[in-house]
Amino acid sequence: MPRSAEAVTHGAVTIVNAMATGMGAALGIKLWSRAKVTITDQAGAFTGLNLDRGDKTDLAGATAQRVFQRFGVSKRLGAIVETQSNIPIAVGLKSSSAASDAVALACVKALGRETNDIETVRLAVEGSLKAGVTLTGAYDDACACYFGGLVITDNTHRKILKRFKPGGRLRVLIHVPRQRRYTRDVDPTPLRDLRSLVQVAHREALRGNYWNSLTLNGLICSKAFGFDSTPAQEALCAGALAAGLTGKGPAVAAIIPYSKRDTVRAAWRRLKGQTIETAFNFQKAKATRLAS
Secondary structure, three states, X not given: OOXXXXXXXXXXXXXXXXXXXXXXXXXXXXXXXXXXXXXXXXXOOEEEEEOOOOEEOHHHHHHHHHHHHHOOOOOOOEEEEEEEEOOOOOOOOOHHHHHHHHHHHHHHHHHOOOOOHHHHHHHHHHHHHHHOOOOOOXXXXXXXXXXXXXXXXXXXXXXXXEEEOOOOOEEEEEEEOOOOOOHHHOOOHHHHOOHHHHHHHHHHHHOOOHHHHHHHHHHHHHXXXXXXXXXXXXXXXXXXXXXXXXXXXXXXXXXXXXXXXXHHHHHHOOOOOEEEEEOEOOOOOEEEEEOO
């Protein structure tokens, strides 16, 4: 049995926030998260270490424990999980979903077990719920991080409703303010009060009008969560196809024709924080067994 394995997944941005209705959509992007899992003989001991911050992570440990429980080995084996990522945390770029996906996949590979992709994602979602880093399980985010592309989901029943592979010479620009917002600090009630508008965004995404959905959802969520929509509006005026708050914020994602990159960057230059440029991700998560 292999004793360790490593997995890589990617981040995502929101198309439709699922907090309001249980129906969501997200788009994979080329920011990455990596997890290394080493099996130990310390029965029931699951330790998660975030190498970027140099501290422990409950999410990694909880996800590893859930996978080991699934295969009936959690009472005789343990694991040390090390994570790394270039995804900014607590800004709405799915850092938790990407990490839990990577941990779940690496655990399956390290244990030498077989499972399908959907079950791996579900184990990751269950680990995220156990760790308290998500209010809904974020099935849409977990699927986008794992499979890549644009994924539209029913989070309540954990079903993928439709997938798209957006084309065109497009880039993703993300404005990341200095502010951070953790899931535990989010009140979903104001967004649920706007559920009829979120439902429109979800229906339009299913019809293939997903860029309109991103913009509409972003405006709705900015209002509900108390964020200024100016960054999104400036991006749109500068030539973005779509722009809006991603996740619970405060980051704003914009879909940009390649020819408008500099124009949108210039519009955002006066804003505090950083601008990240990346691309769509269409690669599925992958795991590698490591030599003992």
